[in-house]
Amino acid sequence: MRRIFLRVAYDGTDFHGWQVQPEERSVEGELNKAIKELTGEDVEVIGASRTDSGVHGLGNVAVFDTESSIPAEKFMYAINTYLPEDVSVVESKEVASDFHPRHCDSIKTYEYRIYVSRVNDPLKRRTAYRCPVDLNVEKMDEAAGYLVGEHDFKSFCCVRTQAETTVRTLYSASVFHDDEDIVIRVTGAGFLYNMVRIIAGSLMEVGMGKREPSHIKEVLEGTDRTLAGPTAEACGLTLIGIEFPGLE
Amino acid sequence: MRRIFLRVAYDGTDFHGWQVQPEERSVEGELNKAIKELTGEDVEVIGASRTDSGVHGLGNVAVFDTESSIPAEKFMYAINTYLPEDVSVVESKEVASDFHPRHCDSIKTYEYRIYVSRVNDPLKRRTAYRCPVDLNVEKMDEAAGYLVGEHDFKSFCCVRTQAETTVRTLYSASVFHDDEDIVIRVTGAGFLYNMVRIIAGSLMEVGMGKREPSHIKEVLEGTDRTLAGPTAEACGLTLIGIEFPGLE
Numbered sequence: 001m002r003r004i005f006l007r008v009a010y011d012g013t014d015f016h017g018w019q020v021q022p023e024e025r026s027v028e029g030e031l032n033k034a035i036k037e038l039t040g041e042d043v044e045v046i047g048a049s050r051t052d053s054g055v056h057g058l059g060n061v062a063v064f065d066t067e068s069s070i071p072a073e074k075f076m077y078a079i080n081t082y083l084p085e086d087v088s089v090v091e092s093k094e095v096a097s098d099f100h101p102r103h104c105d106s107i108k109t110y111e112y113r114i115y116v117s118r119v120n121d122p123l124k125r126r127t128a129y130r131c132p133v134d135l136n137v138e139k140m141d142e143a144a145g146y147l148v149g150e151h152d153f154k155s156f157c158c159v160r161t162q163a164e165t166t167v168r169t170l171y172s173a174s175v176f177h178d179d180e181d182i183v184i185r186v187t188g189a190g191f192l193y194n195m196v197r198i199i200a201g202s203l204m205e206v207g208m209g210k211r212e213p214s215h216i217k218e219v220l221e222g223t224d225r226t227l228a229g230p231t232a233e234a235c236g237l238t239l240i241g242i243e244f245p246g247l248e
Numbered sequence: 249m250r251r252i253f254l255r256v257a258y259d260g261t262d263f264h265g266w267q268v269q270p271e272e273r274s275v276e277g278e279l280n281k282a283i284k285e286l287t288g289e290d291v292e293v294i295g296a297s298r299t300d301s302g303v304h305g306l307g308n309v310a311v312f313d314t315e316s317s318i319p320a321e322k323f324m325y326a327i328n329t330y331l332p333e334d335v336s337v338v339e340s341k342e343v344a345s346d347f348h349p350r351h352c353d354s355i356k357t358y359e360y361r362i363y364v365s366r367v368n369d370p371l372k373r374r375t376a377y378r379c380p381v382d383l384n385v386e387k388m389d390e391a392a393g394y395l396v397g398e399h400d401f402k403s404f405c406c407v408r409t410q411a412e413t414t415v416r417t418l419y420s421a422s423v424f425h426d427d428e429d430i431v432i433r434v435t436g437a438g439f440l441y442n443m444v445r446i447i448a449g450s451l452m453e454v455g456m457g458k459r460e461p462s463h464i465k466e467v468l469e470g471t472d473r474t475l476a477g478p479t480a481e482a483c484g485l486t487l488i489g490i491e492f493p494g495l496e
Contacts, residue, residue, distance in 0.1 A: 011370040056371060080367055088368040119328055120336045122259040123304060123375060123486070238371070 001065050003099060004075055005247075006031070006045070007091035010057045013126045013235070014086055017053040018060065020044075027051075027087055031062060034082035039068040048101035048242050049108065052194075054234030056127060059090070059241035061101045095247065104247075107171065108191060109240040112184040112200040112232060128181060129200075129236030135207030137175055137182055143206040143213035144173040144184065146220060147199065154223040156199055157192035158231070166192055166223075175203060182207075185240075194231050202229035251347060252323055253495075254279070254293070254310045255339035261374045261483070262334055265301040266308065268292075275299075275335055279310060282330035287316040296349035296490050297356065300442075302482030304375060307338070307489035309349045343495065352495075355419065356439060357488040360432040360448040360480060376429060377448075377484030383455030385430055388423040391454040391461035392432065394468060395421045395447065402471040404447055405440035406479070414440055414471075423451060430455075433488075442479050450477035 008027065016024035020032070028047055035043045048061035070078055075092035083089070113128040115121060116135060124130075147170050154166040170188040177183075184200050202219060205211045211229075219227045256275065264272035268280070276295055283291045296309035318326055323340035331337070361376040363369060364383060372378075395418050402414040418436040425431075432448050450467060453459045459477075467475045 009370050011373075058371065076367060085368060085373055086370045088370050090367055090369075119324060119338055120333060121338075122257050122334045122336050123306065125259075125333055126374075127371060 001067055001097065002072065003063050003065050003095050003097045004072055005091075005093050005095040005099070006062045006064075006076070006079070006089050008057060008060045008062055008087065009090050010060070010087040011126060012051060012054050012056040015053065017051060017055070018047055018057075019050045027057070027060075028062070030083060030087050031064075031079070034079050035064060035066070037082045038078050039066055039070075041066055041068070046101060048106065049239055051237075051239055052234050056238040058238055060239050061242050061244075063095065063099060063101055065097070099247065101242070101244070105189065105245050107187060107189055107243040107245065109185065109187045109242075110191070110196045111238050111240050112196060112236045113178075113238065114182040114184070114200075114204070114236060115180060116182070124181075126235060127238065129233050131204060133208055135182055135204060136209065137177060137207065139209075139213050140175040140182075140184070140203045140207040143203055143211075143216040144175050144186075144199075146213070146217040147173045147186070151220050152223050153192055153195055153220070155219045155225055155228045156195045156202070157225065158194040158198070159225050160193070163192055168192060168195070173199070175207075196237060197232045197234065198225075198228050198230075200232035200236065204232065205229040249313050249315055249345065250320065251311050251313050251343050251345045252320055253339075253341050253343040253347070254312075254324070254327070254337050256305060256308045256310055256335065257338050258305045258308070258335040259374060260299060260302050260304040263301065265299060265303070266295055266305075267298045275305070275308075276310070278331055278335050279312075279327070282327050283312060283314070285330045286326050287314055287318075289314055289316070294349060296354065297487055299485075299487055300482050304486040306486055308487050309490050309492075311343065311347060311349055313345070347495065349490070349492070353437065353493050355435060355437055355491040355493065357433065357435045357490075358439070358444045359486050359488050360444060360484045361426075361486065362430040362432070362448075362452070362484060363428060364430070372429075374483060375486065377481050379430075379452060381456055383430055383452060384457065385423055385425060385455065387457075387461050388430075388432070388451045388455040391451055391459075391464040392421040392423050392434075392447075394461070394465040395434070399468050400471050401440055401443055401468070403467045403473055403476045404443045404450070405473065406442040406446070407473050408441070411440055416440060416443070421447070423455075444485060445480045445482065446473075446476050446478075448480035448484065452480065453477040
């Protein structure tokens with residue numbers, strides 16, 4: 001029995017999130033089904049990050065165990081044969097049989113993509129959020145700076161969270177132009193439920209001039225969800241990648 | 249009665265092209281339907297470019313006549329209210345009642361977008377073509393240079409064409425990197441049926457090393473469709489914009 005590690009990319013628009021749910025289309029469900037068709041084995045992949053409905057992935061991670069003799073590096077091509085167009089395995093390799101992508105240290109990077117326009121852009125609508133008013137990117141970037149480091153992110157967490165602690169560490173948080181788009185990029189060791197989307201909603205309030213950049217510091221210190229901005233729409237969010245420092 | 253000019257953007261993936269066809273979903277059909285719902289008038293918009301099934305638009309153009317009193321510049325917002333998410337009016341204005349977007353001089357710009365990967369990228373699949381092998385962009389750009397100017401583009405035209413002449417003028421043709429993508433960009437005064445996709449297919453043959461850049465010159469001079477490369481897939485093509493030099 002070998003444990004196979006997969007990096008997975010997906011357009012989250014037509015998925016009901018990562019996690020298997022009855023009657024709903026999920027990325028995990030498509031992976032389980034494809035591996036079953038390929039190997040004949042009933043597998044339940046273990047995902048690193050259970051992204052929400054509508055959120056995209058460029059480098060989410062899943063592992064599964066198999067008796068198949070397919071070379072680990074070839075699994076990606078074999079599984080892709082059975083996957084729909086909106087999900088794709090972009091890397092496969094063997095890992096230690098006790099490697100669990102949620103029970104080990106990891107560094108995740110997310111991007112929240114925004115375009116400013118008074119009308120819908122059909123070619124961006126699936127992967128970026130349309131903001132109807134101008135945003136001050138410099139102020140948003142200044143505000144993002146307050147989030148870097150170890151903090152209690154309770155204000156930036158969905159109140160329904162089941163997390164034992166709301167303390168998390170962000171290694172970086174920045175806001176920049178990417179051609180005509182505005183990108184919020186955050187890297188950290190674990191994120192709370194809806195945390196990046198609440199950060200995005202709060203930084204957009206700063207960008208619109210509704211709040212000063214230093215307001216973000218007050219929100220952090222207040223540890224109260226009602227102080228932060230709204231949860232930004234899922235379509236703008238992409239899990240860019242996950243690093244596992246302990247993995248070779 | 250006023251003639252209203254619209255710039256129209258669309259994700260062509262789920263359309264059976266621009267032109268109205270019975271039983272099929274078309275961009276033109278969605279525009280006619282939206283305007284009917286808005287004004288109550290039975291209109292048939294006149295399009296500048298009848299893009300194929302799967303081809304995208306950022307700035308295609310359509311005109312229609314109306315008795316409505318909606319200010320010309322506000323039509324875009326009003327029509328968008330009735331349009332599906334994959335098509336959007338990005339500009340509206342009044343033009344002379346005899347302006348016809350196909351019966352006047354125009355300059356069109358197309359881009360053909362390619363990503364090189366051995367696996368499908370779910371976030372690019374709708375708007376870029378996946379090439380499984382490396383492409384030499386410098387050689388493609390050199391080859392594209394032979395296309396600039398007035399030429400008989402018969403070799404780069406679908407044999408089913410109804411065009412009276414296959415002579416066309418390209419003002420520019422270049423191939424360049426855009427982040428990880430490769431973009432073929434052509435600007436010209438009118439294009440033959442499938443011309444940009446046959447140019448893209450031929451330039452990719454050069455990029456793969458199957459042909460030398462100078463081969464493109466021989467293809468042009470041979471005026472024979474069988475000399476050129478294959479018609480590249482529709483998904484990579486976007487009509488970027490159309491200029492009308494005679495329009496204010």
